Amino acid sequence: MQVTINGEPTQLAEDATVADLVAERSDGHGRVAVARNGDVVPRSTWTTTRLTAGDSLEVLAPTAGG
Amino acid sequence: MLKDPRAPREGPSCPPPLASSQRDPAGGPIDAGSGPLQGGLHDAADPFALGGETFTSRLLLGTGGVPSLEALEAAVRASGTQLVTVALRRVEASSSASMLEVLDRCGVRLLPNTAGCRTAREAVLTARLAREAFGTSWVKLEVIGDEHTLLPDAVELLDAAEQLVAEGFTVLAYTTDDPILGRRLADAGCAAVMPLGSPIGSGLGIRNPHNIALLRAGVDVPVVLDAGIGTASDAALAMELGCDAVLLASAVTRAREPETMALAMRQAVEAGRLARRAGRIPRRWHAEASTPMEGLPEL
Numbered sequence: 276m277q278v279t280i281n282g283e284p285t286q287l288a289e290d291a292t293v294a295d296l297v298a299e300r301s302d303g304h305g306r307v308a309v310a311r312n313g314d315v316v317p318r319s320t321w322t323t324t325r326l327t328a329g330d331s332l333e334v335l336a337p338t339a340g341g
Numbered sequence: 342m343l344k345d346p347r348a349p350r351e352g353p354s355c356p357p358p359l360a361s362s363q364r365d366p367a368g369g370p371i372d373a374g375s376g377p378l379q380g381g382l383h384d385a386a387d388p389f390a391l392g393g394e395t396f397t398s399r400l401l402l403g404t405g406g407v408p409s410l411e412a413l414e415a416a417v418r419a420s421g422t423q424l425v426t427v428a429l430r431r432v433e434a435s436s437s438a439s440m441l442e443v444l445d446r447c448g449v450r451l452l453p454n455t456a457g458c459r460t461a462r463e464a465v466l467t468a469r470l471a472r473e474a475f476g477t478s479w480v481k482l483e484v485i486g487d488e489h490t491l492l493p494d495a496v497e498l499l500d501a502a503e504q505l506v507a508e509g510f511t512v513l514a515y516t517t518d519d520p521i522l523g524r525r526l527a528d529a530g531c532a533a534v535m536p537l538g539s540p541i542g543s544g545l546g547i548r549n550p551h552n553i554a555l556l557r558a559g560v561d562v563p564v565v566l567d568a569g570i571g572t573a574s575d576a577a578l579a580m581e582l583g584c585d586a587v588l589l590a591s592a593v594t595r596a597r598e599p600e601t602m603a604l605a606m607r608q609a610v611e612a613g614r615l616a617r618r619a620g621r622i623p624r625r626w627h628a629e630a631s632t633p634m635e636g637l638p639e640l
Contacts, residue, residue: 310470339405
């Protein structure tokens, strides 16, 4: 299925979950957050939240900032 | 009989001098991370209470603009800070793992910001995401009006602050130096009000000291001077005006020697705080002799 991840159209497996996405995208630490269609996906639901075709996802991580 | 001109004048006594072991050797090497350099007199006795926590350092450091992770670590250690701001960005553009490693090693607490948000909706969502990512309900709330001035949008800011407080966030609100807006933010339940001295990254210092002092006098929550600091004297002035702490980033991270400037800022904040506590003398139009005129010989 096609979803949009951080502004880029991306193909994912039909049964992909938010947890799968985080595992693929995060660079080895847990301090990541995910927004799906403009809402926060709580960490506790990452493994059970299945993605749907057309979803718009933001996968965010810390960076330097004032 | 001549009165000894060296005799102390009447009035409040001076605080005891610092023990020599507490003094920073003049011109000595920067001692990064081996405890307070000039702390003893005030650190323990003058804790900084913020959001239900207690800190000994009154300097908050932003990480934006830092040239390298080595420079970041040296600056964080030299500054003595215990609270460091970070931002949230798309993973491809983030510097996460290595930066977090450095900050974790320094033992500082992370304060996520909502930098770049233009509306209350964006800021609230960013704060919720930061809570997920960092596991903290503390947030430096920043809602800017445009990207040229980076000045806060008062209307969106207050709206976001009210929503986040209602959701249980500990909100540290970056705001203009408007005393009335500061009071509205404090009334809304913000844990701290953080007025700018001048625009972010401008290094213009505190453009309206009168407003900062008025804002300080008008709220019961901590006031943190945030943005505009250019050099150490600006940080000292903020504390002399009554601010409880100073938050700065560019002044250190973009200095030619970030580590040295971090130490300068630490000492400036400490000096300004001590001066505030000690109570400055009133300004006078004319001179007031410190040597007594009584007993002046006729020569």
